[in-house]
Amino acid sequence: MNRFRRLFQKPNRKAFIPFWMLGDPDPDRSLLIIKALLDGGADALELGIPFSDPIADGPTIQRSAQRALAAGASMDRALELLERLRQETDVPIGLLVYYNLIYQRGLDEFCRQVRDVGVDAVLAADLPIEESDGLEQSLRAHDVGCVHLVAPNTPPSRALHLIERSTAFAYVLSTFGTTGARAQLDPSTERRIRRLRACTDRPLVVGFGISRPDQAQALYQAGADGVIVGSALVRSTEPYFDDPPALFDAIKNFVREFHREEVRESC
Secondary structure (H helix, E strand, O other), X not given: OOXXXXXXXXXXXXXXXXXXXXXXXXXXXXXXXXXXXXXXXXXXXXXXXXXXXXXOOOHHHHHHHHHHHHOOOOHHHHHHHHHHHHOOOOOOEEXXXXXXXXXXXXXXXXXXXXXXXXXXXXXXXXXXXXXXXXHHHHHHHOOOEEOOEEOOOOOHHHHHHHHHHOOOOEEEEOOOOOOOOOOOOOOHHHHHHHHHHHHOOOOEEEEOOOOOHHHHHHHHHHOOOEEEEOHXXXXXXXXXXXXXXXXXXXHHHHHHHHHXXXXXXXX
């Protein structure tokens, strides 16, 4: 069974899923940072493959991708990092990737390679569902999960179609626009999660804009199975890149704060 599906089948399990860009700020520190996320208690990982034109990402994640590219990031190096990471953890790993990178490698070759390094799910952030049949078929043939995005203005019938086509989990966007931490989430996000939850038992994971544990808790209570946090994590750790002990402490504390809020609210 796909590791994400196994994670979300656990009773009352709410998954905190941090995002990190593979290769940021360089390959070695990137791997150590991801290990620190795991040491802090991350339930799963969403990892990005650096791309020069990340249209879904705001300034913080764009900086992350540019640092990784400047340090020599490539698809092959990302796969090497994933292979090394999988040797040390069994948590679910999802990839956020732009379709140009998949297309250039070839669908079947890409899917075979990510399967071989232990990836559990792939989200092609800029690929609409109308164009996704080929990728979905290749992912299915290689036993890798598929993730689709559900936007705030997605009509209900289309949202359910996207959710049904998502074989690992559906990625529900909390806000319009690109990635980036928001001080406040639109109250309509919680209502939308409740409506979707009433219509499906498939895993729903919310991302884009989440920056605080209380925001995550509100989404859990609305029916989300997990949250993905990237920009707030990157922004809070950028000042410590040249101070590894402080960097790793900041990362672990960031993850623990999200879990601490979950425990306090559930008591």
